[in-house]
Amino acid sequence: MFSLKLFMLSFLLFSAILYTKAKESKKVNHLQWILKYSGWKHLNDVRYITYYKKKFDLHSLIELPKFYLECNQKIRTMTIYIACTYAKVLKNFSLVIIHTQKICKNKFQEKDIISGCICTEELVNMISIFIVPMITLMKDAIDALDLLHTKPLILCVMNNNIISILLKIIPNIIDKFNKQTLSRNEMSTYYQTLKIVKSYFETIIIKSVNEEINGYCEYVPYETNYLWNEWVQEFNDIIGKDIKLSFFKFLIRKIMFYVRSVIIEKYFQLGFKFDPITEETFLPIDPTELELEFKSIDEEPSTPIQIENY
Known part of the structure; x- marks a missing residue:
């Protein structure tokens, strides 16, 4: 009986060791495949990030991990790096x-009420159709990468850093718009909507992001x-050529193409995929799922993301 118990214990320990090694190897391989995506080599907006008082630049970011013990630190620095990259995009927008x-x-x-109404309506549409979906993808990408860590920051109750801040400020602005329906029979709805826009983007996003990036980016x-x-x-140059064009139509086109380039360069080309059924972002594990390199920014991403044409 003693021999049987000893054998069973030895077998379980051996199996646990094999399982741990397989799991460790899988995580190393997963990170190595993620970092083969071309986008990681082109995150040139950030000079370096600081993590535990140590600086990590782009070169150290894309250096492939060789051992399991390096994986958690690599995941954390990658997560902070893209959070810093997304923070700049958020500030720009x-x-x-x-x-x-x-x-x-x-x-x-200026008492140009009709133009003010049209301008506000266009602004709300612009935010709803282009910017909110982009910010949501950013949040989901940070989330997906963070969850690869043994101790994801998103699961920490007491957590206050750039990653958690970005996760917290992601859109509820659509709900605010829905509660404040625009009505031309009640002009106060337009004034209130403009206050919501100013508060959300100036106070919540810019102020919150600025406070956090100082310590990391x-x-x-x-x-x-x-x-x-x-x-x-660019718009003034076009008008200077006697071409009639509404500034809002011009601005909407610029935002649409800029959002598209951000999603391709800073989402798909970093290895993130979007499941249109579950509407979730994930990082594929199977090396055979490695994306083909995008030859041009104008090329359509292989995974469908719907951004409506305005």
Whole structure:
């Protein structure tokens, strides 16, 4: 009997060791395959991130892990790196939205009520159709990568860092819009909606993101309003050629293409996939699922993501 129990214990220990080694090997292989996606090599907005007072640049980020013990640190630094990248995108878009909100507000102050209504309606549509889906994908990508860690930050109750902040501020703005239905019979609904937009993008996103990135993200220097200034200059150049074009139509097209490029370059090309049935983001484990490289940013992603044409 003693020999049988000893044999069973030895067998269980041996099986546990094999299982652990297989699990460890699987995690190493998983990370190695994720980092083979081309997008990780092109996250050039961030100079370096800081994690436990240690700096990690792009070179150290894309260095393939060789051992299981390296995996958790690699996952954490990758998660913070894309969180910093997404934070910059959020700030860029938020500044564009805030500038646009001011244009709408000025229309009402100038007593151009019809233009103010149209401007506000266009702004709400722009946020709902393009920006909210993009932010949701960002949140889901951070979530999917974080969950590969042995101790995911998302499961920590007492957690306050750039990752958790980004997860917390992701859209409930649509619910706010739904509660504040626009009605041309009640102009106060337009004023209230513009206040919601200003509060959400200026206070919740920009302020919250700025407070968190200071401790984690060091960016390659850039002009804060570069996206808005670039688009305004491009529009002025078009108008200067006597081409009649509504600024809002121009802006919607620019946002649509920019959102599309962000999703391709900073989502699909990082290895993230979207399941249209479950509406979930995941990182495939099977090496045979490795995406073909995108030859051009204009190429359609292999996994369908619906962004409505305006």
